[in-house]
Amino acid sequence: xxxxxxxxxxxxxxxxxxxxxxxxxxxxxxxxxxxxxxxxxxxxxxxxxxxxxxxxxxxxxxxxxxxxxxxxxxxxxxxxxxxxxxxxxxxxxxxxxxxxxxxxxxxxxxxxxxxxxxxxxxxxxxxxxxxxxxxxxxxxxxxxxxxxxxxxxxxxxxxxxxxxxxxxxxxxxxxx
Amino acid sequence: xxxxxxxxxxxxxxxxxxxxxxxxxxxxxxxxxxxxxxxxxxxxxxxxxxxxxxxxxxxxxxxxxxxxxxxxxxxxxxxxxxxxxxxxxxxxxxxxxxxxxxxxxxxxxxxxxxxxxxxxxxxxxxxxxxxxxxxxxxxxxxxxxxxxxxxxxxxxxxxxxxxxxxxxxxxxxxxx
DNA sequence: TAGAACGTTTAGTAATTACTAAACGCAGTA
DNA sequence: TACTGCGTTTAGTAATTACTAAACGTTCTA
Numbered sequence: 001x002x003x004x005x006x007x008x009x010x011x012x013x014x015x016x017x018x019x020x021x022x023x024x025x026x027x028x029x030x031x032x033x034x035x036x037x038x039x040x041x042x043x044x045x046x047x048x049x050x051x052x053x054x055x056x057x058x059x060x061x062x063x064x065x066x067x068x069x070x071x072x073x074x075x076x077x078x079x080x081x082x083x084x085x086x087x088x089x090x091x092x093x094x095x096x097x098x099x100x101x102x103x104x105x106x107x108x109x110x111x112x113x114x115x116x117x118x119x120x121x122x123x124x125x126x127x128x129x130x131x132x133x134x135x136x137x138x139x140x141x142x143x144x145x146x147x148x149x150x151x152x153x154x155x156x157x158x159x160x161x162x163x164x165x166x167x168x169x170x171x172x173x174x175x176x
Numbered sequence: 177x178x179x180x181x182x183x184x185x186x187x188x189x190x191x192x193x194x195x196x197x198x199x200x201x202x203x204x205x206x207x208x209x210x211x212x213x214x215x216x217x218x219x220x221x222x223x224x225x226x227x228x229x230x231x232x233x234x235x236x237x238x239x240x241x242x243x244x245x246x247x248x249x250x251x252x253x254x255x256x257x258x259x260x261x262x263x264x265x266x267x268x269x270x271x272x273x274x275x276x277x278x279x280x281x282x283x284x285x286x287x288x289x290x291x292x293x294x295x296x297x298x299x300x301x302x303x304x305x306x307x308x309x310x311x312x313x314x315x316x317x318x319x320x321x322x323x324x325x326x327x328x329x330x331x332x333x334x335x336x337x338x339x340x341x342x343x344x345x346x347x348x349x350x351x352x
Numbered sequence: 353t354a355g356a357a358c359g360t361t362t363a364g365t366a367a368t369t370a371c372t373a374a375a376c377g378c379a380g381t382a
Numbered sequence: 383t384a385c386t387g388c389g390t391t392t393a394g395t396a397a398t399t400a401c402t403a404a405a406c407g408t409t410c411t412a
Contacts, residue, residue, distance in 0.1 A: 003296050005304025005312065012316065015289040022283045024200030026370055037319070040311045045389070055372050060389060062370095081379070081388055089315065091322040107198045113191040120179050128181025135216045136181065139265065140188065143213070146267040202400055221359070231402050236360060238400095257358055257410065 009038050013052075028054050029062045033087055036072055042084035070097025099154045111147050118144050185214050189228075204230050205238045209263055212248055218260035246273025275330045287323050294320050 013034035020030025035051045036043060043051075048059050063085055066072040071094050075084050088094050120126055121137040189210035196206025211227045212219060219227075224235050239261055242248040247270050251260050264270050296302055297313040 002301045002303045005302055005309055008293060008296060008302055009312070012290065012293050015286050015293070018286040018289075019283065022281070022286065028370070037315055038312050040308060056388095057373080057390075057392090058371055060391090064390095083389075089318065091319075105198070107195065110191050110194040110198065113187065113194075117184060117188050117191070120184060125178045126181055126184055127178045132216060133181055136185070136214050139213055142265065143267075204400070232358095233360075233362090233403080234401055240360095257408095259359075 009035075012038065026062065028052065028058055029066060032059060032062055033066060033071055036085055036087035037089070039086070042075060042086040044082040044084055046082075048085065069101055070094055096158050096160075099158050114140065114144055114147065185211075188214065202238065204228065204234055205242060208235060208238055209242060209247055212261055212263040213265070215262070218251060218262040220258040220260055222258075224261065245277055246270050272334050275334050290316065290320055290323065 013031050016034035016037075017027040017030040020033070021027045031052045031054070032048055035048055045056065045059055045063070048054075048063065049056055052059065054062075063072060063074075067074050067085075070088060072085050072087050075086070076082070077084065088097075118137075118140050121133070121140060126133055189207050192210035192213075193203040193206040196209070197203045207228045207230070208224055211224055221232065221235055221239070224230075224239065225232055228235065230238075239248060239250075243250050243261075246264060248261050248263050251262070252258070253260065264273075294313075294316050297309070297316060302309050
């Protein structure tokens with residue numbers, strides 16, 4: 001039983017859509033990436049539109065956030081007003097880029113608010129049952145430390161410019 | 177300027193709610209965890225209800241998924257029909273638990289579909305332009321390898337039963 | 353065996369998020 | 383200066399997700 005390439009591409013796209021949704025991104029985003037990832041040449045927006053079935057507007061905005069994340073790259077050609085998009089195929093690069101992106105995000109703001117909570121506790125300006133305040137202090141501090149650990153890990157990963165995943169995995173395997 | 181403990185708790189809860197949302201979980205889930213995390217003693221469902229402002233039904237279901245993830249623990253006391261919940265305070269433990277949870281998830285199903293796509297390509301049963309098939313094959317293979325790397329990493333982390341995050345960070349810092 | 357105190361389920365609603373359709377703005381071209 | 387081809391923005395809709403309210407089933411108590 002043979003499969004048509006077009007069918008295979010479609011299945012693949014479907015799969016990436018689900019993965020995208022699983023990670024909390026719109027499934028359309030996964031589809032767009034899939035189409036670009038399987039294309040040997042950069043594609044103009046219109047081509048993405050026809051291949052995904054989304055509208056121009058949707059593709060326009062989503063391809064932009066993909067670009068911000070470093071998962072796709074936009075380029076243009078002289079004497080051609082179209083923009084062309086192609087997928088980043090070095091996933092490790094993408095991950096670093098995504099991690100960087102996350103650092104200036106809503107997440108960071110929230111983490112910072114935990115930091116503020118902690119500072120209030122450290123400064124002794126919190127009123128209430130003494131034992132409970134102490135307990136809360138300890139817990140908030142532990143959470144903050146956890147966040148720091150995560151942050152350090154992320155920074156470390158970001159800095160591994162040259163290493164491929166294989167190497168990282170190898171290193172981790174030493175720990176078993 | 178002093179802050180009331182109750183106010184501080186509320187701010188903290190608000191912060192965790194946002195973090196929860198950021199990671200694609202309901203904000204109520206973050207709130208529930210926050211309340212439990214700051215409580216010196218295990219709390220019955222009703223108490224969570226009053227402290228979060230959610231309804232019994234919501235708390236019931238969300239606390240259950242938190243438990244599945246290993247972020248909270250349910251316990252009961254002899255001669256008391258209530259269930260009591262407390263937060264897991266070892267975040268590293270929680271992470272491992274979450275990673276384990278993810279392995280039997282929708283995500284895995286999708287990853288498997290990529291695997292199947294690859295197998296079709298390997299078996300040479302895909303019809304279409306030869307060069308393009310070759311290109312697609314290469315790309316799909318690269319993605320699959322990336323998934324494997326991630327998987328290995330996750331497995332490695334899961335196996336680090338005894339190590340705290342600090343140690344992992346230390347090891348990673350060597351790589352800088 | 354009725355009633356009370358629980359947690360769970362269910363059916364419906366509110367809120368959020370992803371998307372569409374269409375107007376728009378800005379080049380470049382005739 | 384109008385026309386065309388492009389990407390973006392916007393306003394509204396569809397779909398999804400989080401949540402509520404209330405009925406329900408169990409288990410314990412009187």
